[in-house]
Amino acid sequence: GEDVEQSLFLSVREGDSSVINCTYTDSSSTYLYWYKQEPGAGLQLLTYIFSNMDMKQDQRLTVLLNKKDKHLSLRIADTQTGDSAIYFCAEFWSSGNTPLVFGKGTRLSVIA
Amino acid sequence: KAGVTQTPRYLIKTRGQQVTLSCSPISGHRSVSWYQQTPGQGLQFLFEYFSETQRNKGNFPGRFSGRQFSNSRSEMNVSTLELGDSALYLCASSWGQAEQYFGPGTRLTVT
Numbered sequence: 592g593e594d595v596e597q598s599l600f601l602s603v604r605e606g607d608s609s610v611i612n613c614t615y616t617d618s619s620s621t622y623l624y625w626y627k628q629e630p631g632a633g634l635q636l637l638t639y640i641f642s643n644m645d646m647k648q649d650q651r652l653t654v655l656l657n658k659k660d661k662h663l664s665l666r667i668a669d670t671q672t673g674d675s676a677i678y679f680c681a682e683f684w685s686s687g688n689t690p691l692v693f694g695k696g697t698r699l700s701v702i703a
Numbered sequence: 704k705a706g707v708t709q710t711p712r713y714l715i716k717t718r719g720q721q722v723t724l725s726c727s728p729i730s731g732h733r734s735v736s737w738y739q740q741t742p743g744q745g746l747q748f749l750f751e752y753f754s755e756t757q758r759n760k761g762n763f764p765g766r767f768s769g770r771q772f773s774n775s776r777s778e779m780n781v782s783t784l785e786l787g788d789s790a791l792y793l794c795a796s797s798w799g800q801a802e803q804y805f806g807p808g809t810r811l812t813v814t
């Protein structure tokens with residue numbers, strides 16, 4: 592099967608940058624996504640990147656894609672306490688039968 | 704534009720009962736997908752509907768079923784509930800493939 596791997600925890604100080612990493616295995620992935628989930632809530636689509644791109648920037652968020660290493664990262668600049676949440680990496684597995692394959696999520700804790 | 708809505712938000716059922724969950728997609732979106740989220744298994748794909756037809760199906764038993772109506776609203780049904788069906792059930796809608804938007808989920812507790 593195809594797996595999306597993420598580290599489970601990340602702790603940063605308020606004002607620092609956070610970098611959340613993800614590795615995926617399907618070389619035919621078309622889109623790669625970052626979702627945010629706050630306690631008791633659904634998933635919020637933060638950003639996504641098409642697999643022919645290397646980088647995408649959206650305000651405080653920067654996504655980097657290394658297709659050779661199948662590595663995706665999400666950088667959050669000037670991290671705030673409101674950024675504390677679980678962040679999920681997901682791939683659109685064009686060769687499979689599921690629209691999205693998710694990682695287990697990275698819990699980001701922001702220390703004031 | 705209103706987001707994806709799911710009803711009910713919380714549900715408590717007893718083993719052996721059945722349950723129906725509802726999802727209303729964003730206006731204009733024709734694709735609706737369902738996912739189950741549990742602490743142990745994470746997010747797992749259940750099925751996807753597009754224009755009232757099931758387009759994809761995940762690896763869940765036949766007790767899990769769904770349908771989509773002509774207005775794109777979707778329902779999923781779980782029959783003969785088991786304790787292990789306790790989960791957050793999330794619905795996502797999309798117009799194309801790129802952007803999938805999730806609802807707040809239905810928290811199902813089976814006792």
